[in-house]
Every structure is written in structure tokens, then in C-alpha cells.
Amino acid sequence: MINNKVLSIILGGGQGSRLHPLTEERSKPAVPIAGKYRLVDIPISNCINSDIKRIFVLTQFNSASLNRHIKNTYHFSFFSSAFVDVLAAEQTPKNKGWFQGTADAVRQSMHHFVRHDFEYALILSGDQLYQMDYDKMIAAHEAANAEISIATIPVNAKDATSFGIMKANDENVVTSFIEKPDASLLPDWTSEVSEEMKNEGRNYLASMGIYIFNRDLLIKLMEDETTIDFGKEIIPQTITEHITLSYQYEGYWTDIGNIDSFFEANIGLTDDIPKFNLYDKKKRIYTRARMLPTTKIAGTQLDKAVISEGCIISASKIERSVIGIRSRIGKESVVSNTYMMGTDAYETLLEIEEKQIKILKGIGERCFIKNAILDKNCRIGDDVTIEGGPHLENTETDTYAIKEGIVVIKKGATIPSGFKL
Structure with missing residues (x-):
């Protein structure tokens, strides 16, 4: 089965300076994780497990090892429309330079995406550790007649100051957004979360950097070349004009942004019951055989x-x-x-x-x-x-x-x- 409504776009990130020296000779998505995988295997595996098998990976730095890994790993039937393709930043008559941000990366690559039929673009990060069923997020997006959906995770007050925080109403529609709020502002930014999350003091909805955009809206938003980043510009500027759904996720998720978080994520796999479960048959992580x-x-x-x-x-x-x-x-x-x-x-x-x-x-x-x-x-x-x-x-x-x-x-x-x- 292939979900032909969805095209997945995985953002490989910039130079990965916070993960240096692991990114000295390779792009961030190609960094080895858990002994036998690479970071990019996580979002690709989540896509495959959700029957989304048309996947682009966007990168621009040291992409040779990433190219090699994907070429040697993700093979689909000749009679299928499934693919995993790496798109490195390229100079064209319209674009002379590198990707300037997440939205600019998508904008510069749009001519590749629009050649495909799809209703929704699923935009993912290439440096996160989690196991998520995107089918459920897409179903919630359709049920709400949303134009944009943002995956959110409840966080506590201490962590909230490091994220973009959403405020959502009873129907999970996003009403406002603030980037890395000061602790003094937090009392006004709580949202309705499950009882389990409340008991853990996780009352604030943080953006996970996982988005669904309706095709026509994404094409229209990409026409404005002054916006270069989804989290800092496009999301704050569009939530009041377009129906934006907060899709709450309560499983394990970590953003592998620096050496410390990368180290903890890997060492955490040695716990008796690791938060990231490599042994789940329904949520397999795929890699090169x-x-x-x-x-x-x-x-x-x-x-x-x-x-x-x-x-x-x-x-x-x-x-x-x-x-x-x-x-x-x-x-x-x-x-x-x-x-x-x-x-x-x-x-x-x-x-x-x-x-x-x-x-x-x-x-x-x-x-x-x-x-x-x-x-x-x-x-x-x-x-x-x-x-x-x-x-x-x-x-x-x-x-x-x-x-x-x-x-x-x-x-x-x-x-x-x-x-x-």
C-alpha cells in the first residue's frame, strides 16, 4: 500500500555545527545512531510504517555519505511509485545560493515536488528520535478540514522556554503562537492536555517541527520569497488566516540538536525499558542490510x-x-x-x-x-x-x-x- 495523497519532505538541516565534530565529514541525517542506523532512518521508517513511500530528503552539506546510504538501503519494486530521493541544494537560474532556512529549502525544491500528484505535504525534521503514526495525524487533519497541521508535544514550564509554544482551543485549533516565551509569560499559554500530561506538569504545547500543508496552500506560501523559515515566520504569520490544527503527540520524542542530547539518546537505549523502542514489530526502524x-x-x-x-x-x-x-x-x-x-x-x-x-x-x-x-x-x-x-x-x-x-x-x-x- 502507498498513501498517494501524501508527499513526504524530510529536512536535513544546515551545517549541523551543534553536532560538530560528528558532522565534520557527513551531513546531520547521515550521523550513525544506535550502533547500526543513521538519523535519517528514523523519519523514513516512520513514513514507511505509515504507508507513505514517496519521500524526498533535502540536504546541502557533505551529502555524499547520505546519498550512498539511501541508495544502498531504500529499494522498492520497479512496478511501484515508491521512492526515497536526496535533493541537495542546487544552483538554478532562480536560485543562486544555499538553502537559507527550512522554508527556503522547500521553496528551492518545489519544482521537484509539483511534478507529483499529492494532496498533502508532510514536512519532517531529519534529526529527531521518535516513532509516530503519521496516518493518524493525516486523518485528524482531514477530519478538522485543516489547511495546516502541526504536531505538538506537551512540555513542562522549564522546557517551554526553549520551544515555539502553541495555544489551542477545545477543538485543537491553534489560536496563537509564541517563539521561546519568557517564563513570566507562561501562565497565559497553557492548553488543554490529557490527565496524564497534567499530572506530569506538561501543560504547554510545543511545536515538534512536524507539519502537514495542503498542496495548494504550500504552493501559495512558497511564492513569498521573504520568508525563509517555517517555525519562525510561516507558522506565526499564517495561523490566524488558515485553519491550523494542533495534533497532540504524547509518546517519546527528542530533538537531537547537540552532542549532549545525541549522547543521552544513544545511552538511553541501554535502559531496561528504553523510551525509544527498537523492538516494536509494528514500528520497525529500517536501515541498510x-x-x-x-x-x-x-x-x-x-x-x-x-x-x-x-x-x-x-x-x-x-x-x-x-x-x-x-x-x-x-x-x-x-x-x-x-x-x-x-x-x-x-x-x-x-x-x-x-x-x-x-x-x-x-x-x-x-x-x-x-x-x-x-x-x-x-x-x-x-x-x-x-x-x-x-x-x-x-x-x-x-x-x-x-x-x-x-x-x-x-x-x-x-x-x-x-x-x-
């Missing part, structure tokens, strides 16, 4: 560990950590509160011998790694200590960066034996 061997573990104590396929592990202990595909961890090493992304390819014994590789990809022997993110293809020598925490100041070198106490070892970096941080 790699045909990797099973993981081999020798003499390792595991506690709250998520281990991807194809790993060779001889560590003494791994706790509260996510270990990515093809990871290698040497004897007597301890890995704690760490996200290790793994590697893109194995090093064969012949390669090691011919190239005289001294430090292999992965973590060497007798290492202690805590509060860290190890990007793809890192080489950590023997007897290395890396212990992140609030005692460390933010800094950046050629091989690592420290942000909010989290040590990020850069993609492909080599950390020499005996290094201590």
Missing part, C-alpha cells in the same frame, strides 16, 4: 550493553554502552557510558601485515573509556585512558573534541598507546 557475521565475545562482563552485529570483543567489562557494527575491543579493556560507532570495514590479517598497521581500528588492550563517543573508524592504542566528565573544559584538537564533558574521538582518528585524558 549489511549481511554481517554474528558478534563474538570472550571473557567480557556485560551490563546494560547494546552490541551490534559483526563485533569481536575481548574486553573485561562493558557497561551502559552502545557498541556499533564491526567494533573490536581488546583484552582487559573497560568501556563505560560510551557510544562506540564501529567501523566501515574489517582489517584483514593480510592488510595488517602488508601495511604494518600498529594500531588497529577499535579499542586496544587495557584501555579505560568512559563518557565518550567514538566516531567511525577510530584507532585507540593500548593502555589508553579517556574519562569524560564535568571536570574537563570544552576544547578541540585534531583527533578529539570535548563538549559538555563528553569526549568525542573524531572519525578516523588515531589515539596513540599510553594516551591519558
